[in-house]
Amino acid sequence: MTNSSVDIDLIGIAKNNIERSAAVAFMSYNSMENLLKPDFFNTSNDTIKTMMSTVISATLPKTTNTKLTKPVNFTFRHIREFDPNSSLSCVYWNISKWIEDGCSVLKTNSSYTVCSCVHLSTFALIMQTSRPPESDSLMDLLNLVCVIVGMVFFSLALLTFALCQWSPGVNNVARINICISLLLAHLLFLLTQRFLSLIRPQQVLCAVISGLLHFLFLSGFVWMFIEAVLLFICVKNLSQISSKKREVLSSGFLCVIGYVVALVVVCVSVGLVPEGYGSEHCWIKQEKGFIWSFLGPVCVTLALNIIIFVKIVITLYSTLKNVNAEISQMKQTKIMVFKTLAQCVVLGCPWMLGFFTNGSKVLEILFLILNSQQGTFIFLIYCVLNHEVRQQYRKFFRCLYCEHKKH
Missing domain, CATH: 2.60.220.50 (Chondroitinase Ac; Chain A, domain 3)
Structure with a gap:
């Protein structure tokens, strides 16, 4: 030729x-x-x-x-x-x-x-x-430290959800999968940025990585929505989900919904704009508004969560008037509503902050910290601030201390 x-x-x-x-x-x-x-x-x-x-x-x-x-x-x-x-x-x-x-x-x-x-x-x-912008060594160091710290707390939260004994009415399926999705996303992001100079010339690999990041972050938001739905059902019944409901909302069924929805969005995005993946940083490209293949589902998820939370508050208010409602169950349910609402804000709103950075160093640092410390927040609010889990932590550390003294 x-x-x-x-x-x-x-x-x-x-x-x-x-x-x-x-x-x-x-x-x-x-x-x-x-x-x-x-x-x-x-x-x-x-x-x-x-x-x-x-x-x-x-x-x-x-x-x-x-x-x-x-x-x-x-x-x-x-x-x-x-x-x-x-x-x-x-x-x-x-x-x-x-x-x-x-x-x-x-x-x-x-x-x-x-x-x-x-x-x-x-x-x-x-x-x-x-020419690529000159690397900011301070921002790179801050990014590395923050992402590693966030990943450590994601891992601690996963271990806590998996190993600690929880109240019968507590369903941790959504939280475990939120942690898995975001932990894998942050790990993949960290490795990609560390080896970006080697990955970037391989356009196919870079596009595959950006597609995987798209899928994992979307999965986190879908699971956040699923948790809001489970909480709504819990508030509506003000008791453990009935056996019939448990069959409908089994862990397997939730996993299919949690990951298939994100997979469908990514597949449709690939079909419509196949060249939309693989930016300079191996993320979604800004051209042709393709970034909305991520921000669009995020906005929809946050809007649906707000609607569900309004409905939950209304249901809780009407249930408070019912003298037959168990006080302990009501208190636990209100705490879970607050925690889930706070989780929705902390996991979702930092992505909206990305719209307004526009080269502002302060907003970029704020965006970096809020997004990287999602694991820290989940660990604090669901593990450290949970009385039952703290009791099990104390028991575990006492056992470790006693074993250490014996040796």
Whole structure:
């Protein structure tokens, strides 16, 4: 497969010559770009310049009148991967540098670019990409520390939910899966950012990672909605969910809902905008409003949760008038309503803060801390602030202390 081709009006040129004939000499230099480097293309903006084609040369030998009757078109096959966010320039060599006077891009796709020029010379295609912003070492360190701390508390919360004994009416399925989804998302995010320089050039891998992050974060929000629904059922019944209800809302059924909904959203997003994944940081791209494939479901989930919480408050208020309601059960239910509402605010609202950062360092730091410490919040509000769990912690640490004294 040839890397380049030329389309020139030789018939028109021949008519303008006494000889009534014309021929074009077209040459392609396979390694000339190593000598005539893209850095010799001087531009006002500071960009990374990449040679996207072999260097070619076109001349009209033994032709008296070399004036072109029509612009000549060159088709360049890309010799490197094309970045859709970059800009292409059709250039020609002038003594000691590349310039683009009289040349322009006619059309382009991911594999080929057609250049149109009003003269013959030595030509090439150069791609310009924006330089990545300089890394902020302080922000990188803060990000690393905050995410690791958050992951530690996610792990502690998971261990607490799994190993501690809970009241019969407490259903931790949603909370466990919230922790699993967000722990995996933060772990994947942390590893991706640590090895971004290696992952970023692999566009397919970067897109897969951003799709997985999309799925895991959405799963966390779906489970948050499921927990609100379970709480509404609990408040409505003011007792342990009946056996019939338990069959309908079994752990297996909840897991299907919790993960399949997020999977469907990601699959539909891939189907509609397949190039929407794989930004510079291996996250969802902003182009074509594709970020709403994440923010849209988040807003819908938060809106539904607010509706459910309003309904819960109304139901609780009417139930308080019922003298037959158990005081202890009512107190526990009100505490759970408060905790779940607080969880909804802490897990959901920081993502809305992302709309307003706009380069503000203070808001970026606030966004980073709030999002990374979701595990810390879950551990504090459901484990540390739970009297029964604290009692089991004390018992566990007393046993450890006694074992240590024996040895």
